[in-house]
Amino acid sequence: MSDAGGESAGESAQGEVRQRILTGVRPTGPLHLGHYAGALENWLRLQDEYDCFFLIADYQVSDYASDIDVVRRGVLEVALDWLAVGLDPEESHFVIESHVPEHAELTVWLSWWISLGRLERNPTLKAEIAELESRSDAAVPVAFFTYPVMQVANILLPRAHLVPTGEDQSPHIELTREVARRFNRRFGYTFPVPSGLVGRVPRLVGTDGSAKMGKSAGNAIDLGDESDVVTAKVMGMYTDPTRLRATDPGHVEGNPVFMYHDAFNPDTAEVDDLKERYRGGRVGDVEVKRKLAAALNAFLDPIRERRSHYGARPKLVRDALASGTEHARAVGRETMGDVRSALRLDDIGGA
Numbered sequence: 001m002s003d004a005g006g007e008s009a010g011e012s013a014q015g016e017v018r019q020r021i022l023t024g025v026r027p028t029g030p031l032h033l034g035h036y037a038g039a040l041e042n043w044l045r046l047q048d049e050y051d052c053f054f055l056i057a058d059y060q061v062s063d064y065a066s067d068i069d070v071v072r073r074g075v076l077e078v079a080l081d082w083l084a085v086g087l088d089p090e091e092s093h094f095v096i097e098s099h100v101p102e103h104a105e106l107t108v109w110l111s112w113w114i115s116l117g118r119l120e121r122n123p124t125l126k127a128e129i130a131e132l133e134s135r136s137d138a139a140v141p142v143a144f145f146t147y148p149v150m151q152v153a154n155i156l157l158p159r160a161h162l163v164p165t166g167e168d169q170s171p172h173i174e175l176t177r178e179v180a181r182r183f184n185r186r187f188g189y190t191f192p193v194p195s196g197l198v199g200r201v202p203r204l205v206g207t208d209g210s211a212k213m214g215k216s217a218g219n220a221i222d223l224g225d226e227s228d229v230v231t232a233k234v235m236g237m238y239t240d241p242t243r244l245r246a247t248d249p250g251h252v253e254g255n256p257v258f259m260y261h262d263a264f265n266p267d268t269a270e271v272d273d274l275k276e277r278y279r280g281g282r283v284g285d286v287e288v289k290r291k292l293a294a295a296l297n298a299f300l301d302p303i304r305e306r307r308s309h310y311g312a313r314p315k316l317v318r319d320a321l322a323s324g325t326e327h328a329r330a331v332g333r334e335t336m337g338d339v340r341s342a343l344r345l346d347d348i349g350g351a
């Protein structure tokens with residue numbers, strides 16, 4: 001068994017031992033502004049300080065039942081988005097979840113330490129299942145119901161110390177902490193008890209004003225959107241529904257357009273001025289939205305540039321995935337070796 005300073009942490013290029021991060025996304029579509037403000041920004045900030053495992057969670061995509069092509073393409077798209085925002089595969093590991101089958105093996109074992117009731121009470125899972133059921137008449141697959149268990153295994157397999165995500169993932173991290181403690185108590189120290197870290201904007205609202213921008217929800221501004229697409233999405237955004245004319249006093253709080261200004265417009269003097277005039281009925285929605293579109297496009301320009309650089313060099317993207325995944329496989333095997341001996345899986349006949 002290892003401790004936090006042993007094989008449970010990675011070495012940097014300079015040879016110092018760093019604590020580990022595990023976090024990820026599902027390959028269900030292009031990454032968006034919510035991912036950036038809720039998660040990616042922290043990943044970028046921490047990628048030098050921590051040994052990072054960025055996971056593409058392709059075991060956890062229900063499209064498998066309908067369209068495998070979409071999922072496999074999605075894996076590459078996520079990696080491209082990561083390179084576009086500036087994640088560095090020389091420093092960090094880009095990992096394809098299904099290429100490290102130890103994720104699945106650990107999921108099976110850990111599921112014995114998680115009760116059905118505990119999963120049924122998980123508020124994120126409950127909301128996602130309700131949403132899934134409202135969108136289609138398809139039944140909820142067992143794999144969808146148990147995806148938080150796989151997330152527990154994802155985090156524990158590389159023995160991560162820190163898990164930076166959006167707020168919706170916090171219940172899964174809490175579950176991970178419980179399982180790690182329970183496992184350690186029963187079998188001796190095996191896993192660090194990981195901490196969560198929620199981003200600057202814990203849960204960015206959708207362009208339609210709904211509670212969360214989501215890639216499966218059709219209410220997202222994608223990091224790869226062209227500038228005219230961004231402008232069109234912003235001009236169509238949900239705003240203060242009580243305001244009928246530009247001369248009516250408007251609400252800034254709870255208004256998605258101003259939330260995005262706060263999150264992405266670095267010109268705070270411009271934002272303060274717009275807010276003051278909006279409250280006083282001295283500015284129209286069109287001007288507020290035009291300025292938001294300009295700020296977002298300025299923010300996205302360098303991301304688009306890097307995206308087209310890597311988009312023209314798919315081998316770099318594949319290489320990043322191959323080397324990160326190979327490293328994760330070695331780390332995963334090591335952890336599973338410890339788990340297997342804790343569970344005495346090699347004992348035949350209880351010898």
Ligand code: ATP
Pocket residue numbers: 024025026027028034035037038039164165166167168169201202203204205212213214215216217
């Ligand atoms: P899906 O709708 O397919 O679940 P998603 O947009 O929720 O997609 P995920 O892959 O589930 O994306 O989430 C990846 C990471 O991004 C998680 O850490 C999640 O918390 C974070 N995240 C996703 N959407 C938002 C958002 N609107 N605000 C803040 N963080 C977000």
Ligand code: MG
Pocket residue numbers: none
């Ligand atoms: Mg999600």
